[in-house]
Amino acid sequence: MDGTLQCRFRRRVRPLDTIHQLMDLTSPNAYHLIVTRGVERKKDGFGRPFAGGESVSQRPVVITSPIYGSMTGIIGRGSAIAKTHGCLMVLAWVLCASIGIILARYYKDVWPNSGLLGERVWFQSHRILQGICVGLTCISIILIFIYCEGYSQATAYPYYIHPILGLIVFSLALINPIIALCRCNPAHEYRPWFNWIHFFIGTFAYVLSVPTMMLGLRMPAAGLQLQFINYPLWILIFFVIFQFIIEITLEIHGCFYYRRNKNKRRTYVLEIDQYQAAKRLNNARQPRPP
Secondary structure: OOOOOOOOOOOOOOOOOOOOOOOOOOOOOOEOOEEOOOOOOOOOOOOOOOOOOOEEEOOOEOOOOOOOHHHOOEEEOOOHHHHHHHHHHHHHHHHHHHHHHHHHHHOOOOOOOOEEOOEEHHHHHHHHHHHHHHHHHHHHHHHHHHHHOOOOOOOOOOOOHHHHHHHHHHHHHHHHHHHHHOOOOOOOOOHHHHHHHHHHHHHHHHHHHHHHHHHHOOOHHHOOOOOOOOHHHHHHHHHHHHHHHHHHHHHHHHHHHHHHOHHHHHHHHHHHHHHHHHHHHHHHHOOOOO
């Protein structure tokens, strides 16, 4: 109620033996206090549910002496590998994926007379950004598997949900570029199927990445779970609201733009069709080489 954490336990101050790694608590022996969350799985009571994700006291404390709040400030201590995993995921999905999706959805008609590496600007930019996103995601997944020495052992709610969602996002991130490599010609009868499948998988992975990152910021290994305000989590929430406003604004602008330029678009499509027809006709009239 008053913002403090109390813990009570009963044991000998000076242990009879050190078989179970019990420390001598008599003065002047001082130790750092460790606070963690999770379910204790070991019956002997000496397990560490989230090793490496604990919060520790800033100064060593003499357990048998009166303890005051100023002596036991608790600070989060997250794993460097786990934090790198989170940073790479944020770069991949908050930065690269967000910009790539906006370019592909709302900027196809921009820079019509410009190119980038032999392709249209929006397409090449989208492909590069999404490729970086997939690459960063792969590196991030490898790092977290190294940290956890395999799959996550978290069993407490909601911690065990994060690795499940993460692997789903990772799988979708790998599937979508493979599908993109198999895309057919724009005039092919199956092109609409490709467009919808590519759109659905990419959008689902992007949307699912947001709650996955939010859960990740609450994981003990991030070192933020005991803070009163989780600033990174609120920054991510602000980004989601900002991204939503940007997409709604661009969608409304696209509707007005389409209405205003409907006749111009029809004329442009007609001219393109006439040009392609004339080009085919000229190619057909050319004499066969000897």
